[in-house]
Amino acid sequence: MPNSYSDCIIKPLGDSALIVQLGEGIDKAIHQKVKNLSELLANSPFEGLTEFVPAYNNITVYYNPYIVHTSQKSDLNSFEFVSIHMKNLVKKMTKNKNESARVISIPVCYGGEYGPDLDTVAQYHNISPEEVIRIHSKSECLVYMLGFAPGFPFMGGMDERIATPRKETPRLSIRPGSVGIAGKQTGIYPLETPGGWQIIGRTPLDLFLPQMSPPTLLQAGDIIRFVPISSSDYLNYKELKK
Secondary structure, eight states: OOEEETTEEEEEOTTSEEEEEOOSSSOHHHHHHHHHHHHHHHHSOOTTEEEEEEOSSEEEEEEOHHHHHHHSSSSOOHHHHHHHHHHHHHHHOOTTOOOOOOEEEEEEEESGGGOTTHHHHHHHHTSOHHHHHHHHHHOEEEEEEEOSSTTOEEEEOOOGGGOBOOOSSOEEEEOTTEEEEEBTEEEEOOSOEEEOSEEEEEOSSOSBOTTSSSSBSOOTTOEEEEEEOOHHHHHHHHHHHO
């Protein structure tokens, strides 16, 4: 049975991880809790912690059960010890903590060879491709989490007027920088990978930067604004990066 605390539910994930659930759905207030708890854990790790992965509304905490068990002076098993550590951090979370988020503008060339599904999204909503571009570029989106591929941002806050289901048959290859829609989410493919999102445009910016630390252009908590550019602007961006 999950262990319920005042602001979370903690449940095991195998014998070397647990999930701290802080709410349900995609919500800015819940995401702020995820950020706050992530910061506390980063600043107050326990011995045996190997990794933690924040998501939309939870954090998965991975640990070495042998190190956790041998390092603590009690009869608690590893899951119980880590659960108590996380419970104590949850109690320390600052309520309604609001920090200034980074606001990042992402240039996007919409449609044509860069956005092969733009017309599909427009037809799904019975609007023009130009209207899809206008709505998408007016949305101010929040990066909730990175995942799927290195640097892939899962973003909420997109105007639901252009929310569109994933493709029934995923593509085997999607170009790096492709901007897509999947349901109420929008995202950007940092690398060439298979995928089923509706591709409406492409950015010339590199999202995965292996030579940098951290190696991703975007981070959870960033505010994203999409800026429409022409195909010639796109090519100019690419030339400047060479």
